[in-house]
Amino acid sequence: MNRSAAVIGWGKSGQGAAGALLARDWSVRAYASRATDSLSFDDVAGVPVHVEEDANALSAAVIDARPDLVVVSPGIPAHHPIFSACEQAGIDLWGEVELAWRLQEEGPHAGRPWLTVTGTNGKTTTVGMLGQILRASGVKAEEVGNIGTPITRAIDSDAEVFAVELSSFQLHTARTVRPLASVCLNVDADHLDWHGSVEAYAADKARVYENTVRACVYPAADRRVEAMVENADVVEGARAIGLTLGAPSVSQFGIVEGLLVDRAFVDDRARHALALAHVSDLSEAFGPHPSPAVLSDALAAAAMARAYGVEPEAVEAGLRSFRPAGHRRAVVARAADLTWIDDSKATNAHAARASLSGLPPRSAIWIVGGDAKGQDFTELISQVEPVLRGVVVIGADRRALVAALASGAPGVPVVEVDGHQDWMFSVVNEAVALSRPGDTVVLAPACASWDQFDNYGQRGDVFAEAVHRLAAQWGSAGGDE
Structure with missing residues (x-):
């Protein structure tokens, strides 16, 4: 008997989730607050879409249909009544990221590593740098998630590793994702209308570190983010890797005399650091004076890539060839x-x-x-x-x-x-x-x-x-x- 799913939100993310479920023989019905004829993907053209402007009425319609699973798009706010309605009805509710992870782990690509990146600012730049570094090392890497390609559309690709940009919306419903390495670049008050409070926003950002396998990367000068790492429930053996714009301490990445250096993933990190790239490698993309934010993004990308296992030469080559996405510094x-x-x-x-x-x-x-x-x-x-x-x-x-x-x-x-x-x-x-x-x-x-x-x-x-x-x-x- 086919399993059934209700997908709430019929934009790019919702359609991506529907397509992944259809490919696995689920029956899918979509729900949206307004009608749209816009299709991002042809394989979901036949999905019926129930339109209901009132959030409570929409939630009631979903529950009445008794689906086995409800998938919410990132635009569905945390205070939407569907969350409590599913809990009361005993129906699983996942976001697109949770869905993608579970579908991946059920299929032939189980175990493919995810390198997850969040933050109020700098996510797209960091993920782009990370993707370039990974490709420079010779692996098939794909940038997915909030960066543009819904991760549910990428899980059936032949990519060996994903660089995953995650928004606070996406993290809100992530529960079982096990990233190989993770980073929260920064946290500033944002999207409070969606989350309801600064504390709720920060708590969702902190979810990026949950279940991390190898490395929780964080800005060493940011006590709030450091506390997220300290409080995260990670896999035994996962390490905290700090980022600093100065000379790095043990288990940190930093900058010494114009060089980006690694003092975390080296054999004798108590006494040695490994040069990875020059600050000047960023000048073609960011001008002769890369901002501290750009340097922090580069260090984060380097740390994530080194956690995956790339050689130093790939960091230099990737940063030198990187060009930022449109309209980002x-x-x-x-x-x-x-x-x-x-x-x-x-x-x-x-x-x-x-x-x-x-x-x-x-x-x-x-x-x-x-x-x-x-x-x-x-x-x-x-x-x-x-x-x-x-x-x-x-x-x-x-x-x-x-x-x-x-x-x-x-x-x-x-x-x-x-x-x-x-x-x-x-x-x-x-x-x-x-x-x-x-x-x-x-x-x-x-x-x-x-x-x-x-x-x-x-x-x-x-x-x-x-x-x-x-x-x-x-x-x-x-x-x-």
Whole structure:
């Protein structure tokens, strides 16, 4: 008799889960809060979709159907009534990540290692670096999860290892996943509408370390994340591996005289460290002054890859060949004697601070603004003020940012650009006017893009196009890096 599943949420993740179940002869019915004709995968075209806007009514419909399993997509919030309804009815409820792990372990790829990465910021960059390092070592590696490819679509591939990006949403329903190595890069208040509190958000992030087999990687200076490692229920023998931007202690990765070094996975770690790569290996992707956030991401990727067993040469080759995903601290051009960085993905204060951090004093022209989402920028501006040479403020409503800059960075020149025709070209020209040769122009808006764009990607594309036009005028190299 076929087993039956109810999949809640009919986006990319829900359809991916449905396809994996159908391939294993499950009968599947989908439930969604609104109708959609959009299909990400052709193999789920015949799945019936029950549409019900009211969350309680949707939950009741699911329970009435008596499925053997309920699979929730990451967008279904933790307070949705389906969670308590399934518990009361005695029906298993899994998320897509839990489903993917269980299906993998039931099939021919059982035992394939997962290297899991979470954090408020830096996940995609770290997973991308990790994938490049793994491939440089000669193994078949695939980046999956929150990075774009639903992991339920990848479990039947011939990949030897997965670099898995996990959001707090996905971790909320993960229970039996046993990662070979795991890392939480950082934790800052985010997605509180979904989780309900800062504590609940952090608790879900901490789940990345549960059941880890070999290495729990963590930023050594972050006591909150270190406590997650200490409190995690891991496999006997799993080690805590710290990351530091300084010289590493035993069982840490760190930086010594411009070298990324491993003092964890070496024979005599009490007395020796192993050089893996140069900081300069990151300069093509991130400019001549990679931020501390980028360096931390690189150390995390290196530690995860070394936990898997790659040779040092693969770390260097992977980091050197890595290019960030679109709009994430990406060097888009070197033009007008300046380095131009697109970090349109920096949609909150934490990400913008990370983007600017590490630049030399008074060397940054900061492009900032957009839909502020009610944020207070006072602390952010006080933290980044030392690196600022000038600021270009964008957005439909610039008043809060301009006031915060006047208060927190009174000596820094500020230019506002309104939404006139071709205004982004005005932005890049104003940036040039504020700069000196050798400076770095950083689009790190600290805000959402919805007031002027469809999404942060469109904002970054418009910025890059304006920079390339500027480069053509100056006769500088302006191609994508």
